[in-house]
Amino acid sequence: MTTTATLSIRRFEASDTDAVVALWQEAFPEYRDVTRPQRNPHLSIANKLVTQPELFFVAVFDERIVGTVMGGYDGHRGWLYSLAVDESLRRHGIGTRLVAHVENALTERGCPKLNLQVLSAKDDVRAFYEALGYRADAVISLGKRLGELAETPAA
Incomplete structure (x- = not known):
């Protein structure tokens, strides 16, 4: 990062879509896998724009867009999603600033706890969050796909 340019964080705008999709496809290889329709970045953006878009x-x-983060709050727990930073600019504090930004936005809404999930194979990502004070909870995360993305039972 150069000293002449400054980093700013702002709300997502629809005109950011192509840049965000490109960033996510770089940061999250599973977003390039067309056999995983639940990982469609356009769908993720569309869904966020109708559900708490002020937390994107x-x-x-x-x-240029070099990072993203999404938050969510259901009145009980907050969630952090889609933290991504341009690979060429990692380790310059951008991810840390994005996390702090969403933490502040959720705190302002009265959110008492923020959760996130990290794929078990991504030790480097887990280390990043642990350095920011996040710890593994003694829980097991369960999930079920709904609607069009529901898995069909084996015959």
């Missing part, structure tokens, strides 16, 4: 943020550096 982008980091902008030198007039």
Whole structure:
């Protein structure tokens, strides 16, 4: 990062879509896998724009989007999703600033606890969050796909 450009964090705008999709496809290889329709970045963006769009943020550096984060709050727990930073700009504090930004936004809403999930194979990602004070809870995460993405039972 150069000292002449500044990093800013702002709400996502629809015109950011192509840049965010490109960033996510770089940061999350599963978003490039067309056999996993639940990982469709366009669908993720569309869904977020109808559910708490004010908690979808982008980091902008030198007039380009270099990071994203989404938050959610159901009145009981907050969630952090889709933290991504341009690979060429990692380890410059952008991810840390994005996490702090969404933490502040959720705190302002009265959120008492923030949860996130990390794929078990991503030790480097887990280490990043642990350095920010996040700890593994003694829980097992369960999931079930609904609607069009529901898994069909084996015959």
